[in-house]
Amino acid sequence: MSETQRVGEVIESSTTDFIAQCYELYELPPLGSLVKTGDSDGELYGIVYNATTSGVEPGRRPIARGKDEASETAIYQSNPQLLKLLRSEFEVAVVGHRREGKLCQYLPPKPARIHGFVYQCLPEEVREFSQSFDFLTILIDRQLSVPTGELIAASLRQMGKVRSDDDRGHFLVTAGKELAILLSHDFNQLKAILERIKR
């Protein structure tokens, strides 16, 4: 795995989700982006579906500090401890895994390990993963803290970004057709997603 793409570390994990903490404040992977974590047994793939930045300690709420400061940067310069007392976390829906070289778009046999490093997938990995749309079924079936339609649209936009202009159009049209089948019972949801991935 590439060290340069490391975006965080798993701090909470279940079969369907994991939460990762960023090493640097606000250095969050974008909504809908494909990330992975894993160990010698294999790799888990997931879609970033939520992100938060809050105080490290639950009982300590941040307070407004900028009344007499010229800029947001100045607030952090005047209060250097803030960078150590705030943390950014992102939540990931597990959508697949790789075992013995084979990429599977269904839930893995074991959840991610705590303290597992989380990497942003490289463009070639995203292209490989998005050759199949089976992961959409997992996302459609989930009840997440963000609207499912928003997440699906965001993930398809992220997957489109790693393609050339011509390829991106073809990819999004194919995705749209797949969604038309999966969401045949929910026209409004389908329409909302298609609106959000239009070029």
Place this chain on the structure above:
Amino acid sequence: MSLDLGKVASQVERMIATLKVGRQERQQHLQNALDTLSKQADQVSALATKIELSKVTWLVAGLTDGVGGHYPPPPIPDEFAVLATDGSHVDVDRHRSPRCYLINIGAVTLRYGSSPGATLDSLPYLYSGDEEMVIPPSGDGIQEQIIEGTLLGIKRDVAECGQLARLASGLPEAIPAVALLDGTLVHWNLVKYPGFVIEALLDKGFLSYLSQIKRLNNNGRQVAVASYISFPGSTEVVNTLRLALCPHRVLDTDRNCRDCTTRECEAVVGVRDRDIFLRLLEPGERSDLFISRSEIIKRYGEHQVYFFYLKIDDEVARVEVPRWVAMDEAQLNLVHSLVLDQCRRGQGYPVALSEAHEQAVVTGADRENFWQLVESWLIEEHLPSTSSAKSRSKRTRWL
């Protein structure tokens, strides 16, 4: 059933009523104290002589240049660092085995200026060996001193100072810095202990760490040390005014006070130093320097403790410094300006101390988790884990 607030309420009502009645008298005493302070401003050397010659049972502040002076905050340097440590501990629990105690030190370095940054650390130290549970006697003595309760609190203060010295020596560059401790530098409560305890904790501990910090001040490097007391309850300056009000040229409280009928000194009774300086100082200003005359200070040597009061906004704090900081104008100004700056950044309390406290704090839940960790380890190693029936009763409540 725990505390019955219904039953407490009527007692609170009586307490508040008593406070209300005494309010006018306290205001008058405060005005008397301010008037006395004003009158003494041009008689400082006479008052200083009276302090030196008198024998008083109350703790009186020694004088330096004046009593009623106030000094505006000096400018803040462009680049500086503030260090702070604070501590918390888990005391020996005689209801559990094994005998051990834990000291947790919070250590903070905040760097301001062109390269701002922060390091926040929590450093737990577990003590359990026979030699760690006592202070051994020196020479031919046989009676060792067990470390627990008050003495553990003092050992923790020493550990905080030790960590502060390590932080100060690790400062990466020669930028001016203030190293802060919470509470007093005056370890007056050591007086009641045998000499070998004072030697171990004060001479070879606390004071040696202050010396380490002092030695860092060379080749133009500036590292001042200070301690910060929020909302101080001390009355040393007021006691100095009591002495000033006393008509005896030289006072011996044991001889003169018993038969005294005029009681001039009672004109300022009930007033605290902070009440005076809250009225006297403008926000950001510090008072004159005073000297602690606590019995234990005789051992402090070059670290003899000086103090001043500092008005933040609505509060007066007491800041204590060793003599080598008090006597160096640049260091004193650095302490004044940076402590004030820290308070303003920290909603009225030095932000470095506040964060050091957050790093150090051991909550009730932490304490219980610690003991559970110890006990589970004992069980895993097939060692007996015994605790008293009282301890078990507190942990397992039943009907």
